[in-house]
Amino acid sequence: MAEKPGTVLFLGSNGFPFGMAAIQRQIQLAKSIRLSGLRVVVLNWKGVHTKSRIQTEQIQVAGTFEGIRYFYTSGSPVYPSNFLLRNFLKVIGRLGEFFLILYYRLFGNLQAFMINALELSELRYYYRIARFFGVKVIYDYVEFVSALESREILDDSRSDSFDYQFINYADRFICISPFLEAHLEKVAPLKQRLLIPPIVDFDQVSRAGIPKTQKKYFLFCGSAFYHDVFQFVIQAFKLSGCEKSDVELLLVVNGDPGQVQEIEKMAATQNAIRLLSGLAYEDLLGYYKGALALLIPMSDNLQDRARFPFKICEYTAAARPIITTAGGPIPH
Numbered sequence: 001m002a003e004k005p006g007t008v009l010f011l012g013s014n015g016f017p018f019g020m021a022a023i024q025r026q027i028q029l030a031k032s033i034r035l036s037g038l039r040v041v042v043l044n045w046k047g048v049h050t051k052s053r054i055q056t057e058q059i060q061v062a063g064t065f066e067g068i069r070y071f072y073t074s075g076s077p078v079y080p081s082n083f084l085l086r087n088f089l090k091v092i093g094r095l096g097e098f099f100l101i102l103y104y105r106l107f108g109n110l111q112a113f114m115i116n117a118l119e120l121s122e123l124r125y126y127y128r129i130a131r132f133f134g135v136k137v138i139y140d141y142v143e144f145v146s147a148l149e150s151r152e153i154l155d156d157s158r159s160d161s162f163d164y165q166f167i168n169y170a171d172r173f174i175c176i177s178p179f180l181e182a183h184l185e186k187v188a189p190l191k192q193r194l195l196i197p198p199i200v201d202f203d204q205v206s207r208a209g210i211p212k213t214q215k216k217y218f219l220f221c222g223s224a225f226y227h228d229v230f231q232f233v234i235q236a237f238k239l240s241g242c243e244k245s246d247v248e249l250l251l252v253v254n255g256d257p258g259q260v261q262e263i264e265k266m267a268a269t270q271n272a273i274r275l276l277s278g279l280a281y282e283d284l285l286g287y288y289k290g291a292l293a294l295l296i297p298m299s300d301n302l303q304d305r306a307r308f309p310f311k312i313c314e315y316t317a318a319a320r321p322i323i324t325t326a327g328g329p330i331p332h
Contacts (some may be wrong), residue, residue: 008033009101009110010042011126012117015049017042017065018057018281019199020223020254021310022116025142028199029114029174030068038111042070043100045093047077054078056280073097088294092198099130104131112136115170118145120162126167139170144306177308177329197329198313208285217248217286218323220295221311224255230263233250233298235276236274243272247292252276252284290317298327 010030013022030040054077062071073096074089104110108271113130115137117123123139130137145162158164167173167188174196175181181195220233230251237249251268253263254277267273279287288294296316298304308329315322324330 004109005039006111007039007104008112010114012115014044016070044072045097048079049077114138116140123169136171138172140174142176147303178332179306200312200313200317202244202317208282210290215248217250219250219291221252224259249273293321293323296324298325
């Protein structure tokens with residue numbers, strides 16, 4: 001009897017199959033792994049979506065997306081507003097996740113965990129389960145995690161931080177940027193690593209339709225977390241005088257509602273700035289393709305030097321000019 005194909009479980013990110021950078025990276029890495037003949041299964045241990053998003057994107061408790069099987073082990077992809085229900089479902093989600101891991105270990109020829117977690121306690125948790133079941137842990141290293149605390153951090157060499165301790169809880173590493181690869185070379189020279197920048201499905205971008213708009217526009221897309229970047233883009237647009245040429249600045253922003261409101265206040269000072277939020281992914285790609293140019297300023301701080309924004313590659317696939325700065329991975 002032929003041996004069952006090996007299984008790789010994706011753990012640590014919630015939201016599959018809809019989301020921005022982290023989920024899109026899961027999708028493209030999973031599709032690449034499937035080409036080698038392995039089965040890929042994504043486990044989301046808690047719901048993170050609104051009811052409207054679930055309907056728009058047709059997200060199910062268990063389903064298949066582009067050949068990738070996924071589960072919401074809490075029993076719901078919805079983010080509950082009720083505190084007690086939300087925490088009860090978290091417990092259910094963790095138990096359901098463990099039993100599905102057990103199932104694939106017993107019946108699915110489980111080979112490895114692919115982890116994308118930004119908390120050391122969570123990575124340690126998965127590492128211990130992996131050791132119990134005798135499987136490998138591959139960590140997808142996409143952020144210098146210590147720098148996420150503040151975008152003002154220019155250097156961090158604390159040996160007790162995530163970026164020096166996480167190497168003890170993974171067997172192999174994927175790095176998203178040359179900076180993170182160099183950091184791993186320094187702190188874990190004997191462990192295997194592979195540099196894989198963001199991967200984009202160019203066919204998916206080419207299928208997206210360009211929206212009909214009355215005005216030409218520049219576009220910046222980002223998380224509301226990057227408050228300083230939105231402020232920079234808005235100020236640069238004001239100084240450019242583009243509104244006198246009947247050109248708009250289109251800001252696509254998602255994230256914490258309070259942070260989104262702060263950006264709305266900044267943008268309200270000028271009529272030629274328009275905000276969009278909650279777009280379907282295909283619609284977002286269409287707006288990329290219709291822009292005069294796409295904006296992605298990179299700052300000279302530790303966080304931007306380490307990361308490789310997924311939107312850079314999306315912008316490239318949209319085949320529009322990109323206006324950026326010489327920070328982060330741009331020179332590379």
